Amino acid sequence: MSIGLIPWAAALALVIVALGVIPVAWRLLAGPSSADRAIATDMLGLLGVCLAALTAVVAGQSAFLDIALGIALVGFLAAVAFARLLERNGRKPVVRPAE
Numbered sequence: 375m376s377i378g379l380i381p382w383a384a385a386l387a388l389v390i391v392a393l394g395v396i397p398v399a400w401r402l403l404a405g406p407s408s409a410d411r412a413i414a415t416d417m418l419g420l421l422g423v424c425l426a427a428l429t430a431v432v433a434g435q436s437a438f439l440d441i442a443l444g445i446a447l448v449g450f451l452a453a454v455a456f457a458r459l460l461e462r463n464g465r466k467p468v469v470r471p472a473e
Contacts, residue, residue: 398414
């Protein structure tokens, strides 16, 4: 019984995306500014959506797509809430020039 190319590619992508969580988690914990942490949180949500969608392909369960949609909606609302918080405090996020 042969397995098609799509499940293998999805499993490989699942591993690559899961490895991408490590540097994002480091940026979330290390900071140094609140803007860095906010972007890391947003990126962590996007990686969660990718992981849920790829899990749906690998496992063959469409329920994981509902989870991906829920993570995407919560991530969007969190980004909007953080932007409003920064605006209310009168602070602008610190943007550093590329080195």
